Each structure stands twice: as structure tokens, then as C-alpha cells.
Amino acid sequence: MRSVSGTARALFVHAHPDDESLWTGGTMARLARAGAEVSLVTCTWVRGTTRHGELVNAARQLGLAREPIMLGYADSFVPESAPGAASFILAPFDEQVAALVAHIRELKPQIIVTYDAYGMYGHPDHIHANRLACAAADAAAVAAYHPELGEPWQTSSLYFITMPMSTVAELRPFLANASHLPIDGTHADLIDVTVGVDDCIGCKIRAIVCHETEMARSASMQDFAALPAEQQRLFLRTEAYLRRDLVPGGAELV
Numbered sequence: 001m002r003s004v005s006g007t008a009r010a011l012f013v014h015a016h017p018d019d020e021s022l023w024t025g026g027t028m029a030r031l032a033r034a035g036a037e038v039s040l041v042t043c044t045w046v047r048g049t050t051r052h053g054e055l056v057n058a059a060r061q062l063g064l065a066r067e068p069i070m071l072g073y074a075d076s077f078v079p080e081s082a083p084g085a086a087s088f089i090l091a092p093f094d095e096q097v098a099a100l101v102a103h104i105r106e107l108k109p110q111i112i113v114t115y116d117a118y119g120m121y122g123h124p125d126h127i128h129a130n131r132l133a134c135a136a137a138d139a140a141a142v143a144a145y146h147p148e149l150g151e152p153w154q155t156s157s158l159y160f161i162t163m164p165m166s167t168v169a170e171l172r173p174f175l176a177n178a179s180h181l182p183i184d185g186t187h188a189d190l191i192d193v194t195v196g197v198d199d200c201i202g203c204k205i206r207a208i209v210c211h212e213t214e215m216a217r218s219a220s221m222q223d224f225a226a227l228p229a230e231q232q233r234l235f236l237r238t239e240a241y242l243r244r245d246l247v248p249g250g251a252e253l254v
Contacts, residue, residue: 026197
């Protein structure tokens with residue numbers, strides 16, 4: 001089944017539960033609603049934890065038919081997220097690339113979505129997810145790379161999450177607890193795709209609220225939730241991306 005944009009399969013690679021809803025929830029919901037096969041890889045936390053259960057609930061709110069894929073590494077700042085497992089940023093990179101390549105070859109996404117190279121605000125797990133997604137997208141297309149992981153697959157385009165500088169400037173005065181986050185954003189002229197998600201804001205909000213643990217723990221999340229109505233709409237109603245085509249012409253996100 002194809003989406004209205006022609007994108008049949010999309011893979012989102014996120015570092016933690018809640019990132020998918022906060023930063024890309026509207027895009028995921030729009031694609032799912034249009035008939036695309038939307039898959040989610042979450043690099044940290046494991047099945048059986050509270051946040052895994054919250055993630056599964058959030059994915060349902062966004063319309064995903066597939067349960068999120070968990071790579072099973074530990075959040076760099078929360079060892080109990082994956083007891084006994086290596087930290088996401090310290091585990092062998094080759095092992096991680098092979099694991100993600102196996103999923104790419106199985107799912108055959110036309111597009112892969114992850115954070116920009118700075119992880120939006122310098123979070124080491126976000127930066128590592130970007131590196132992992134880029135490396136795995138390249139490796140998945142190479143027939144000689146671990147042929148036992150499946151037939152090679154060439155993803156058409158990578159999309160990297162960002163925020164317009166104007167949005168960051170508008171929100172910053174209201175984000176007292178998040179002021180330490182070095183979010184600079186991207187100049188409007190350099191943003192390749194801005195997705196309007198007004199029609200999916202309800203799904204996006206319900207998905208964000210599913211992450212009760214993070215909402216209760218994170219002062220930054222509480223800041224976002226407490227934004228005045230006008231600024232909250234500004235934050236929720238659009239999602240912005242940089243685009244890198246891996247084949248001529250690439251693939252449209254929406």
C-alpha cells in the first residue's frame with residue numbers, strides 16, 4: 001500500500017522512547033494514515049521496562065502497525081534502561097551497524113529518518129543514532145557486507161530532524177528548565193522539508209502523553225508541556241528536516 005506521497009515504507013531511527021513522538025510524531029502519523037508502512041527502531045531501553053510499554057502505547061497512538069524494534073542498548077545516562085547491556089555510545093559500532101542493517105534489509109525502507117549530525121542539541125545518544133543510521137543505510141546496500149543478513153537494500157533518502165531558528169528563538173524564553181539545551185536550529189533557507197501536521201496534532205499529543213515516566217521526570221519535557229497555547233501550537237504543528245539523497249532523485253518524505 002502506498003502513501004499519497006509515493007513513500008511506501010519509512011523507517012525512523014530514534015535514541016530513546018519519547019523522541020519519536022516529540023520530534024517526529026506528526027510525520028509518522030501522517031505517513032501511517034496515508035497507508036505507508038512506518039517502522040520505528042529505538043536504540044536504547046529494553047522490553048519489559050516501563051518505558052518500553054509506554055513506547056508501544058505511543059506507537060499505537062501514531063498509527064504504527066508494527067511494534068517498535070528495540071536494539072537493546074542502555075541509555076547513556078540511565079544504566080537501568082537495559083540491565084547488563086552496554087551503553088549505546090560505548091558498544092562496538094560494527095555490531096550496531098550489522099544489527100540495524102538486518103532490519104533495513106528486512107523492512108526495505110525508501111526513507112530513513114533520524115536526528116541531524118549534532119543530535120539537535122548535542123545529546124551523545126542522538127549524535128550516535130545519526131552516525132549509526134547513516135552507516136547502516138550505506139552498508140545495507142553493499143552486497144558483500146554480511147550477506148547472511150539478507151539481500152542488499154538501497155534506501156533512497158535520509159531525512160534529518162531539525163528545528164527552524166525562528167521557532168527556537170520564539171520558544172526559548174519559555175523553556176527555563178530546557179535553557180541548557182544548546183538548540184540553535186537551522187536557518188529557514190537551509191531546511192529542505194517542513195511538514196505541516198495540524199491534522200495529526202491530536203495523535204501526536206496523545207503519543208507524547210503516553211510517555212508518563214519521562215513527563216514526570218524531565219524538567220525539559222515539563223517545559224514543553226507548559227508552553228503557552230500559541231507557542232505550543234508553533235512547536236507541535238510543524239516538523240522540519242534536512243534531506244540527503246542516496247540515489248538520484250531520492251524519495252519524498254510527504
